[in-house]
Amino acid sequence: MKPYKTVLVGCGSISNSWMKACQDIPQIEICGLVDLNLANAKKTAEMYNLGEAFLNDTLTAALNTCQPDVVFDTTVPGAHKPVTLEALAFGCHVLGEKPMAETYEDACDMVKAARASGNIYAVIQNRRYDKRVRTVEAALRSGVIGDLHTVNSDFYIGAHFGGFRDVMDHVLLLDMAIHTFDAARFLSGANATDVYCHEHNPASSWYKHGASATAVFQMTDGITYNYRGSWCAEGLPTTWECDWRFIGDKGTLLWDGKDEIKVEVVSSEEGFIRDVEPADTDWVDWEESHNGHGGLIRDFVDALDSGLPPLTHCEDNIRSLAMVFGAIGSAVNGQKQPVPAHP
Ligand SMILES: NC(=O)c1ccc[n+]([C@@H]2O[C@H](COP(=O)([O-])OP(=O)(O)OC[C@H]3O[C@@H](n4cnc5c(N)ncnc54)[C@H](O)[C@@H]3O)[C@@H](O)[C@H]2O)c1
Known part of the structure; x- marks a missing residue:
């Protein structure tokens, strides 16, 4: 099976947990890195030997260039809604950082958008x-x-x-x-x-x-x-x-x-x-590889393969939010x- 082409948006401190985990998950191919501060995307590409990855400061450019299957959203909370809605509208599955959004209304809009798209939107609750x-x-x-x-x-x-x-x-x-x-x-x-x-x-x-x-x-x-x-x-x-x-x-x-x-x-x-x-x-x-972000990303990949909702699907996560x-x-x-x- 071909790996899922993935764009990661938000190359700040938590993105390291994602990038490290993905080094051992061959089903995820990071093809694009996006950050408002392009220097952060460049640094991440260097740290994880992603010389081929498309680097940009807008998600729109990365979607159009990479045509990804998946978007990982590791931006700050205030950016989760626009990133998720744009990715879902483009036809991508989304795995994003917590908290889903800065208001409950925004989170509800995101859940409804995922429902309407038929794609999976899940949230990292690594605990x-x-x-x-x-x-x-x-x-x-x-x-x-x-x-x-x-x-x-x-x-x-x-x-x-x-x-x-x-x-x-x-x-x-x-x-x-x-x-x-x-x-x-x-x-x-x-x-x-x-x-x-x-x-x-x-x-x-x-x-x-x-x-x-x-x-x-x-x-x-x-x-x-x-x-x-x-x-x-x-x-x-x-x-x-x-x-x-x-x-x-x-x-x-x-x-x-x-x-x-x-x-x-x-x-x-x-x-x-x-x-x-x-x-x-x-x-x-409990296998070491199933701890934290790595375990959750692996389950997300299984959900993409099977079409079944993952444990931290937005329909469940919104009850915590x-x-x-x-x-x-x-x-x-x-x-x-x-x-x-x-x-
Ligand atoms: N699951 C966990 O255990 C855990 C731990 C720490 C942080 N987090 C969550 O991760 C998210 C990020 O936290 P952080 O500590 O990495 O923050 P950070 O400030 O270190 O990194 C965020 C990055 O996103 C970029 N960014 C912001 N808006 C953007 C946009 N619209 N498009 C592209 N890039 C954008 C910033 O330039 C920055 O590089 C937060 O939602 C936070 O709550 C989760």
């Missing part, structure tokens, strides 16, 4: 391709802690990026919490229906807006999901994957966001505090509110 996330998911699905009713996640990191994040509105919710909310949906198997969110930017914050947030989500299946996070928390950080607690009617699972997963389940039916005992969790088999915009709406209004409906 779904993490062995530890898959192991927690398998443990929860096994029923070891019974029916889930409460999920907590904590995210505390003092991250000094510089660049677009420093001047973004709702930076934590829009640029980071999308990963955590998507993981909460993936791990709980539930969707959010309502949210109350308090967002703040501490006086010491080096971000323009919204570096910290606390949100309570009502999920389907009677689950409550509590999120607490900050991107301007110096000292004693959590991991980027968060510190998690899952409580079911038979016990509790803790995951520290690293390699420690602990489970305790009730072992008696009497007593003020019931006796508990540890339960084992088996690590899932709805949590982001529900939380933002609640933070702005100061009220509990419904999570926006699926388009």
Whole structure:
């Protein structure tokens, strides 16, 4: 089978994760590199030995010249909508970075455009391709802690990026919490229906807006999901994957966001505090090549081959983005509110 001709748009820092992964995925042939700053496209071509690739500062030129099957969108959030719509209209499949868009309305337009085109538009939510996330998911699905009713996640990191994040509105919710909310949906198997969110930017914050947030989500299946996070928390950080607690009617699972997963389940039916005992969790088999961006791009290629929607298809991903915009709406209004409906 011939490789999928692919144009990558946005040759900034995250594009390296894509380019490195694609070096081991022969079904993807990078034939064009686009960046508003052409020097970035040139640098990427040099780093990954793509001397033959077409380099330009507009997607339009790369589409017309390369006639690609696929567009990879690794631009900044504000460019995701125009890039995706242009690529879909040209007849390409699109795999893009999170978050889909800067407003829910824009994301809905993108989902509708993908639906109308018949092409695949999927979003990189690389944490779904993490062995530890898959192991927690398998443990929860096994029923070891019974029916889930409460999920907590904590995210505390003092991250000094510089660049677009420093001047973004709702930076934590829009640029980071999308990963955590998507993981909460993936791990709980539930969707959010309502949210109350308090967002703040501490006086010491080096971000323009919204570096910290606390949100309570009502999920389907009677689950409550509590999120607490900050991107301007110096000292004693959590991991980027968060510190998690899952409580079911038979016990509790803790995951520290690293390699420690602990489970305790009730072992008696009497007593003020019931006796508990540890339960084992088996690590899932997970190939290194299926971690992170590489795993997701491989699944995207399988979806192109089969025509079946990939795990992070836009029709699914928009439910995670709805949590982001529900939380933002609640933070702005100061009220509990419904999570926006699926388009
Ligand atoms: N999945 C992850 O774990 C992860 C991690 C980091 C960043 N990201 C996401 O990746 C995206 C990019 O982040 P980054 O850190 O690489 O940013 P960056 O600023 O380092 O790179 C973005 C690049 O896109 C280019 N660009 C912007 N608009 C463009 C347009 N319209 N056409 C062509 N090029 C354009 C810029 O010139 C720049 O080179 C963001 O959406 C971010 O949220 C995801």
